[in-house]
Amino acid sequence: MINIQLSERQEKIIDIVKNDQPITGEAIARHLKLTRATLRPDLAILTMSGILDARPKVGYFYTGKTALSFVSEKxxxxxxxxxxxxxxxxxxxxxxxxxxxxxxxxxxxxxxxxxxxxxxxxxxxxxxxxxxxxxxxxxxxxxxxxxxxxxxxxxxxxxxxxxxxxxxxxxxxxxxxxxxxxxxxxxxxxxxxxxxxxxxxxxxxxxxxxxxxx
Amino acid sequence: MINIQLSERQEKIIDIVKNDQPITGEAIARHLKLTRATLRPDLAILTMSGILDARPKVGYFYTGKTALSFVSEKxxxxxxxxxxxxxxxxxxxxxxxxxxxxxxxxxxxxxxxxxxxxxxxxxxxxxxxxxxxxxxxxxxxxxxxxxxxxxxxxxxxxxxxxxxxxxxxxxxxxxxxxxxxxxxxxxxxxxxxxxxxxxxxxxxxxxxxxxxxx
Missing domain, CATH: 3.10.580.10 (CBS-domain)
Structure with a gap:
């Protein structure tokens, strides 16, 4: 297990998903006026951490996981x-x-x-x-x-x-x-x-x- | 702050960096027989989490950070x-x-x-x-x-x-x-x-x- 301080862009992505879920990676990229490729590392971090959930052909969901969950897990x-x-x-x-x-x-x-x-x-x-x-x-x-x-x-x-x-x-x-x-x-x-x-x-x-x- | 369970590939990258640091992203990719682009999300996660440190024109270093540091930080x-x-x-x-x-x-x-x-x-x-x-x-x-x-x-x-x-x-x-x-x-x-x-x-x-x- 590792821990990560989220970047401003990642926080923005979370907000976008919270508001418009399910939402595709392309749609998130359009919101931020960035390319899908630029967002790839951010989306990887957010799904690996369990904050976002990605379902094929549907898009990204917000799971509701918070920062304290690691302490409580431990x-x-x-x-x-x-x-x-x-x-x-x-x-x-x-x-x-x-x-x-x-x-x-x-x-x-x-x-x-x-x-x-x-x-x-x-x-x-x-x-x-x-x-x-x-x-x-x-x-x-x-x-x-x-x-x-x-x-x-x-x-x-x-x-x-x-x-x-x-x-x-x-x-x-x-x-x-x-x-x-x-x-x-x-x-x-x-x-x-x-x-x-x-x-x-x-x-x-x-x-x-x-x-x-x- | 979020927490992430490292993938097998990310664990491998950490081992490679531990052994050959400083090492460039290209060299890590060659080790794993993958492209630099494929590794981009993994390297982003490992540097954002502070496990690896990246110095321009030098390469990646292992910082020695461990899993428990988040609990103690909190x-x-x-x-x-x-x-x-x-x-x-x-x-x-x-x-x-x-x-x-x-x-x-x-x-x-x-x-x-x-x-x-x-x-x-x-x-x-x-x-x-x-x-x-x-x-x-x-x-x-x-x-x-x-x-x-x-x-x-x-x-x-x-x-x-x-x-x-x-x-x-x-x-x-x-x-x-x-x-x-x-x-x-x-x-x-x-x-x-x-x-x-x-x-x-x-x-x-x-x-x-x-x-x-x-």
Whole structure:
């Protein structure tokens, strides 16, 4: 993929096609008082880029494609598995106090809670703070009591796009989503193994990478 | 700006130029056993895109430009002022308890602290949690005691790029940066008015916008 700054003449051609489509190359040339041969490179660029569509014996059409589509194309191709980071998980029986210590030691904003290795909950820094100011004994309460519990957890699969992960972060107002693999325990029950996470930090880091790539 | 998927012939032309630069259009045509006229649209696309550079009487050069440069160009152009959101600020004398309540009511991860309208500190959800588990009386301690204080605060100006803001968020491991305007109080002293904020949420939201733009 390459990118091109359109010339004034190419912008004019787009306008002509927008107004009079379908229109033949000869008719565009007449509009601009130029020969068909002179326009050949311009029309090649405009059709190759997908801005114009050419149909034999009919003429040129405007497709409506815009400049930003390359950025969005590029972003849509990045998969969760390309950017996911290592998750921090604790057991349901861990006390709030120990969970908070883990949060600080690992310097994360959310911790995943598992039971027998399967995802059962998520606790965020916000959940901890809410409970810490309540005046409870943090050593006595297990994390299982305050966590957000399955099936109320937003998850994402490794093969999904990172754009989808970002949309979930924004729509559900969470800082972090577990990346999970579905495991069929028996015919009735599905469980999830946590294999990574995508957080707003992941997205910010990716944004920096995209912005610095030259 | 538009984007183009290169044809096989155009890729071949790039290879020829890479190997034999500078090389004339006639020489490229001979390599491919085609006429100069047939190649005209291809060479136009490759020079317009900046992949090849043409110098009169010398020939074509390879510039080394790659596909990702458009994404990075687009990202670099977005300014902090284009995306900044509304900051939440409290006074230094506010108690930790009231500050935490504000944090929950406004649903933010950081609060800016001001004195006479000027930025003096920042407190994050992490700072609050650290102090909340310490067993102190949150009603008795003013936020000024625990906040990160100027000049140890990372700030950003509205005219800087949002890429710079994202780099600061990652490099300094913070969730949120105040957008500030410098005010010269007297010749010795500069103060800062908080006019906005950029957080990892801001960047994630922007990422979604770029990914969804078509």
């Amino acid at each position: 972003i849509k191709k990045i998969k969760v598995s390309d950017v996911k980071s290592i998750p921090v998980a604790i057991d349901e029986e861990t006390s709030l106090y120990d969970a908070i210590v883990t949060l600080f030691l690992e310097d994360v904003s959310s911790i995943f809670v598992t039971s027998d290795g399967y995802l059962t909950g998520v606790v965020s820094r916000k959940d901890f703070l809410k409970n810490a100011i309540g005046g409870m004994d943090l050593n006595m309460i297990p994390v299982g009591v305050i966590m957000t519990r399955m099936p109320n957890i937003i998850t994402i699969a490794p093969e999904e796009s990172v754009l989808n992960a970002a949309i979930k972060l924004i729509d559900h107002e969470v800082d972090c989503i577990p990346v999970v693999e579905e495991v069929e325990v028996n015919k009735k029950e599905k469980k999830y193994k946590v294999i990574g996470k995508v957080s707003k930090t992941t997205i910010t880091r990716l944004f920096v990478e995209l912005g610095e790539s030259d | 990202i670099k152009k977005i300014k902090v002022s284009d995306v900044k959101s509304i900051p939440v600020a409290i006074d230094e004398e506010t108690s930790l308890y009231d500050a935490i309540v504000t944090l929950f009511l406004e649903d933010v991860s950081s609060i800016f602290v001001t004195s006479d309208g000027y930025l003096t500190g920042v407190v994050s959800r992490k700072d609050f949690l650290k102090n909340a588990i310490g067993g102190m009386d949150l009603n008795m301690i003013p936020v000024g005691v625990i906040m990160t204080r100027m000049p140890n605060i990372i700030t950003i100006a509205p005219e800087e790029s949002v890429l710079n803001a994202a780099i600061k968020l990652i490099d300094h491991e913070v969730d949120c940066i105040p957008v500030v305007e410098e005010v010269e109080v007297n010749k010795k002293e500069k103060k800062y008015k908080v006019i906005g904020k950029v957080s990892k949420t801001t960047i994630t939201r922007l990422f979604v916008e770029l990914g969804e733009s078509d």
